[in-house]
Amino acid sequence: MYSIAVVGATGLVGSTMLELLEKRNIPIKKLTLFSSARSAGKEIVFKGQTYIVEELTESKTQGPYDYVLMSAGGETSLRFSPLFEQHGSVVIDNSSAWRMDPEISLVVPEVNPPSLSRKIIANPNCSTIQSVGPLNILADAFGLKRVAYTTYQSVSGSGWKGIEDLKRGERGEEPVNYPHPIYNNVLPHIDVFQEDGYTKEEVKMIEETRKILQLPSLPVTATCVRVPVTSAHSVAINVTLEKETTSEEIKALFNKNPNVILEDDPKQNIYPMPVNAGGKEGIFVGRIRKDDSFPNTFHVWTVSDNILKGAALNAVQILEQLINGKEQY
Ligand SMILES: NC(=O)c1ccc[n+]([C@@H]2O[C@H](COP(=O)([O-])OP(=O)(O)OC[C@H]3O[C@@H](n4cnc5c(N)ncnc54)[C@H](OP(=O)(O)O)[C@@H]3O)[C@@H](O)[C@H]2O)c1
Known part of the structure; x- marks a missing residue:
C-alpha cells in the first residue's frame, strides 16, 4: 500500500488521474490532494470517501509520500518537485519542465521503461x-x-x-x-x-x-x-x-x-x-x-x-511500472 499525493487534483488531468487510480485499483493507504490557493478547501470524493483539497506549500512537501503525481504546470513543478524528491518521494510530472533534462527519464511505458537516476520522471507531451x-x-x-x-x-x-x-x-x-x-x-x-x-x-x-x-x-x-x-x-x-x-x-x-x-x-x-x-x-x-x-x-x-493516454493514463501506467519494479537503474 502506498502513500500518494496528487498535485493539481482539481485540474482536467489531475481529476482524470484520480478516476484512473480508483478504476485501476492502485493500492493506496493515504491519499493527499493539492491545488493552488484558488481551489483549497474544495471537496473531492475518492472511493466513497471525501477528501479536502489543500493548498500546496513548501512545508507540505515533507509528506512522507511514496509517489507524487504532479499535474499543475511547469512553474509549480520546478518549484515543488525537487522538494518532494529531497524528502524521498518519486515524482511523476505532467508538465514540460523536466522533459529534456538529460538526468530525467521521459517515459511512455510500452516504449521505454522509467529510470530512477533522479526521483523525478517526466510524462511526455500528449x-x-x-x-x-x-x-x-x-x-x-x-x-x-x-x-x-x-x-x-x-x-x-x-x-x-x-x-x-x-x-x-x-x-x-x-x-x-x-x-x-x-x-x-x-x-x-x-x-x-x-x-x-x-x-x-x-x-x-x-x-x-x-x-x-x-x-x-x-x-x-x-x-x-x-x-x-x-x-x-x-x-x-x-x-x-x-x-x-x-x-x-x-x-x-x-x-x-x-x-x-x-x-x-x-x-x-x-x-x-x-x-x-x-x-x-x-x-x-x-x-x-x-x-x-x-x-x-x-x-x-x-x-x-x-487527457487519458496523452496525460493521466500514461502517468498512472508509469506509476504501475514503478510499483511493479520495472524501472531501470
Ligand atoms: N490537458 C492536456 O491534454 C495535458 C496533456 C499533457 C500534459 N498536460 C499538463 O498537465 C498539467 C495540468 O494540465 P491540465 O490540463 O489539467 O490543466 P488545468 O485543468 O488548468 O489544471 C491545472 C491544475 O493545476 C493546479 N495548480 C495551478 N497552480 C498551482 C500551484 N501553484 N500549486 C498547486 N496546484 C496548482 C490547479 O489548481 P487550481 O484548481 O487551484 O487552479 C489545477 O488543479 C500542465 O502542466 C499541462 O501542461 C496537460
Missing part, C-alpha cells in the same frame, strides 16, 4: 505520446529515417481554460485563453513562438520524439494546430523508413500489436476520429498508405484521448 507509440513499432521493424508531423489538437489540451474558450465562441463571446476565436476556426499556434518561427509545442514534439525513441539525430519536423474539438488529438505522421515495406505489412504489424488499435477500412469509412477515441484508453491508427512522392515513405493517422 501529441508525442500518441505518435511515438506507433513510431516505435515501425522503428523496431523497419528503422526510421525521417518523421514529419501535422497535429490537430483538441481544446482540452489547454486544460479547463481551452474548453471554456470553445464554449465562449459557441455563445458568440470573445476568447480569453487563445489569441483568436477557436470556435469555427483552427489556430496554427500552440504554446509560444520562438525566434525561428516554430512554436514551443512543435519543438517539444521534435525533441521528445528523439529522446523517447533514443534516436538523437533523427530528422523530425512538426506543425502543431489547435482545432475546435473538445477531446482527443489527431496527428498525421509522414514517416520515411530505413527498410522497404508495404502498407499491408504495416497494417498487419499494427493489427497484432496490443499497444495500438488499427481502424483502417476506407471503403467502409472506417478510420480513427476524435468522436470515437475520446474517453477511450488506446492509441488508434489508420489511413495507412504509401506516400509515392518519396521512397519508402508512408502516411499514418493517429488519434488518442489527450
Whole structure:
C-alpha cells in the first residue's frame, strides 16, 4: 500500500488521474490532494470517501509520500518537485519542465521503461505520446529515417481554460485563453513562438520524439494546430523508413500489436476520429498508405484521448511500472 499525493487534483488531468487510480485499483493507504490557493478547501470524493483539497506549500512537501503525481504546470513543478524528491518521494510530472533534462527519464511505458537516476520522471507531451507509440513499432521493424508531423489538437489540451474558450465562441463571446476565436476556426499556434518561427509545442514534439525513441539525430519536423474539438488529438505522421515495406505489412504489424488499435477500412469509412477515441484508453491508427512522392515513405493517422493516454493514463501506467519494479537503474 502506498502513500500518494496528487498535485493539481482539481485540474482536467489531475481529476482524470484520480478516476484512473480508483478504476485501476492502485493500492493506496493515504491519499493527499493539492491545488493552488484558488481551489483549497474544495471537496473531492475518492472511493466513497471525501477528501479536502489543500493548498500546496513548501512545508507540505515533507509528506512522507511514496509517489507524487504532479499535474499543475511547469512553474509549480520546478518549484515543488525537487522538494518532494529531497524528502524521498518519486515524482511523476505532467508538465514540460523536466522533459529534456538529460538526468530525467521521459517515459511512455510500452516504449521505454522509467529510470530512477533522479526521483523525478517526466510524462511526455500528449501529441508525442500518441505518435511515438506507433513510431516505435515501425522503428523496431523497419528503422526510421525521417518523421514529419501535422497535429490537430483538441481544446482540452489547454486544460479547463481551452474548453471554456470553445464554449465562449459557441455563445458568440470573445476568447480569453487563445489569441483568436477557436470556435469555427483552427489556430496554427500552440504554446509560444520562438525566434525561428516554430512554436514551443512543435519543438517539444521534435525533441521528445528523439529522446523517447533514443534516436538523437533523427530528422523530425512538426506543425502543431489547435482545432475546435473538445477531446482527443489527431496527428498525421509522414514517416520515411530505413527498410522497404508495404502498407499491408504495416497494417498487419499494427493489427497484432496490443499497444495500438488499427481502424483502417476506407471503403467502409472506417478510420480513427476524435468522436470515437475520446474517453477511450488506446492509441488508434489508420489511413495507412504509401506516400509515392518519396521512397519508402508512408502516411499514418493517429488519434488518442489527450487527457487519458496523452496525460493521466500514461502517468498512472508509469506509476504501475514503478510499483511493479520495472524501472531501470
Ligand atoms: N490537458 C492536456 O491534454 C495535458 C496533456 C499533457 C500534459 N498536460 C499538463 O498537465 C498539467 C495540468 O494540465 P491540465 O490540463 O489539467 O490543466 P488545468 O485543468 O488548468 O489544471 C491545472 C491544475 O493545476 C493546479 N495548480 C495551478 N497552480 C498551482 C500551484 N501553484 N500549486 C498547486 N496546484 C496548482 C490547479 O489548481 P487550481 O484548481 O487551484 O487552479 C489545477 O488543479 C500542465 O502542466 C499541462 O501542461 C496537460
